[in-house]
Amino acid sequence: MSKFKRSLAGLAGAAALLLALSACTVNSVDNSSDKTDKGSSSSSDSDEVKVPSIAKDGGLEVGTGLNEIDVWVDYQCSHCRDFEESNGDYLTTLVETDNATVRIHPLYFLDRGAVDGSSFRAGNALACVADQSPDVMLEYSAKLFAADKWSDQIFVELADDLDVSGVDSCIEDLTFGPWLTESMKDAMEGDSLPATTEIERVQSTPTVVVNGAVYKGDPKSNSAFVSFFEANQKN
Template sequence: MTPPPDNGPNKRDRREEAREKARLAREAAARKKRRNTVFARSGIIVGVLAILVIVALVIISSVKPAGPGPANMASDGILLKGDATTSQISAVKTAAIKSGGTPTATDDKKLTGTVNITVYLDYQCPYCDQFETANASQIKTWLQKGAVTYEIHPISILDGSSLGTRYSSRSANAAACVANYDPNDFLAVTTAFYANQPAEGTSGLTNAKILSLLKGAGASSSDITSCVNNETFKSWVTASTKRALSDKLPNSSVAKVTGTPTVIVNGKLYSGSLTDASAFSSFVASTATS
């Protein structure tokens, strides 16, 4: 017998089929929504974790010990002395501050027969430039005669005055490079920095210009070039500046640096004119006889 023809699902069957398809679609949509919610939450969690990792790295890097300092600046400054016989000015050699270490103050009890001048300066500081311009020549003469010692502490407090180029820190680092590799030219380098000091509110000097100044002052080598460009003593500049701004200044009664230049002669703070060489000379003479 031939089977009857198949006329397809009846109306009721079609309705049930449509309901089933709708139910399956709703369930699929619900599953997709749950997956998207999970992915979104996972993405937020991953993003938060990434931020926390970055913050942690920043905190760790900010509290890690400062890197080693430059040689010949164990006190955070470089001590210059002169030879009355030869008129030569040279740096007192010292070991570098170890990574995470603290400075060793110059033993002023060993500095007999001289007036001991210490200056905390910033190469971007216009008042330091005034002091340098007025007194550099006579300080050099005193050194050549063996009458004084001169301890220079470069610090960085004026990075905000160079349009984001951090000239204050970069120049202090460059000075540290000279102390490390060519210390006997440190005084000439300091003079060159002030003779070419950029105005506040400008972009400061490029590393190439800084290296040119160092070369003109006699300090030129591949080691110095790498040291300046890599900012080798960046962390030391930060650490030594922080110490100067918060700790009692060695061999004096000065509580801390509150501005630059801070000039100390035989332990006494000089508060006279920065532009009057005779006033400073008189102060130096008075401390020598007191």
């Protein structure tokens, strides 16, 4: 067993405990629409941790704005999908107008730490696309939430829709899997947690932090998040 797989096995128990505290628990997921293609079972046995080119503090960073926004998501999490549907365009606008730097932290609570789970593979696909084409990272993240089903082929097709090619092997081989594992471990244990002193570790998804302040409002509300951002933005 590789070091990568052993580390994932160790995370499984911790992830199960964390799920009980998460805004998105296993019981909240609609298991009738499984997004995983069970035929896609490729895994990485490499001990090398390859880091995406735009990785910072365990997230994928886009933008150069003064305001810093960190968003921890699990792509199976319905509350995370709600936040994306309500506020994804707003985050994109903040980045495009140089008002914010946004970091997306892909986690996989709902996989129970599994190496081949849905959220794990989705997070790796996001990292593959972001590594090659940072400018479309937020749009690709939105596409992951909007997709009716998932498979490695669908991840590639979603990238093709954004004119991103050449990510097939990165997606299929879980190239950034070890990085995802380290990032999730850091988030769960609070090791060098960026952006805030309000929380010691990430215990739910979505967890959204604006300039150190943790958003506790309704993930479905754009007006609530806009008000929160404006109240905490830097001048």
